[in-house]
Amino acid sequence: MARFRFPLLIALALFVVILALTAALKDRHYILLSLVLVAAALFPLFVRLERRALESRELVLLAVLSAVAAVSRIPFAALPSVKPVSAIVILSAYVFGAEAGFIIGAVAALVSNIYFGQGPWTPWQMFAWGMVGLTAGWLRNTRWMRTRTGMLIFGFIWGFLFGWIMNIWYIISLPDAFSWGLVAAAYASSFYFDLAHALSNVFFLSLLAGGWIKVLQRFRKKYGLLQQE
Known part of the structure; x- marks a missing residue:
């Protein structure tokens, strides 16, 4: 199990x-840093190439699920924090790891x-949603x-954890100079947005879990996609 987790930890x-560099650079070069983050996210797959070659359909599957998660934000653009993205990421990680x-x-x-617009918040959103998938995959075999x-x-x-991570970027x-009052104000002002995200995660997971898990598991078993050795 450790050999699977080590590349992810790296x-x-x-x-x-x-993310520390984005703070040090005062939010400059965020596009370049976002692309570097994509490379970091793909690092575990590069390590997997040493064990076995990735099939093109596995890369296509990852691209499709990423695109579905991304596009799912658009219909709910008018509703802040109400998005199915986290639910899709959780269900994908539940099946594929x-x-x-x-x-x-x-x-x-x-x-x-x-x-929605790129900005210095993009690397932080990438980290937050990446962590949603990472933890869901690590816990998927638990009771x-x-x-x-x-x-x-x-x-x-994770509806709240996502918002708390984004609050770090905001602060x-x-x-203004750092103060604990500023931190308290930031987290208090985001409470209702975080609650909306948390409740929407519950709603979309309730709506999608049964059907999505069955379909994705059928694909994984039929085509042998992203199997753990």
């Missing part, structure tokens, strides 16, 4: 380093911002995640 460390979830979450953030209630609780928790980007 990719995660690269994400954290690059942490590697796939990490990649799908990160790429979905970058691709969807082609429509907790294998129950519908456990999965819904997981999605609810760093402010010109």
Whole structure:
């Protein structure tokens, strides 16, 4: 199990380093840094090439799921924080594992911002949605995640964690001097948006979980896609 997690931990460390660079560079070069983050997200797949060659249909599957997650934001553009992206990333990671979830979450953030607008927030969204997929993949074989209630609780928790990660970028980007009052104000003001995200995760997971999991598992078994050795 450790050999599967080690490349992901390296990719995660690269994400954290690059996010630190975005703060040090005062949000400059965020497009370049976002592309580097995509390369970091793909690092586990590069490592997998040493064990076996990736099939083109596996890459197509990752691209399709990333695109579906990205496009799913658009119909709900008028509803802040109400998006099916997290639910799609969670379900994809549940079936295909942490590697796939990490990649799908990160790429979905970058691709969807082609429509919503790229900015210094993009690398942070890539990290946050990547972590949604990463943790869902790591926990997918636990008794907790294998129950519908456990999965819904997981999605609810990540609705808040996602917002708390984005609050870090918001606080760093402010010109004001750091203070704990500023931190408290930032997290308090985001509460209703985070709650909306959490509740929407519960809603979309309830709506999609049964059908999506069956379809994705059928694809995985029939074509042998993204199997763990």
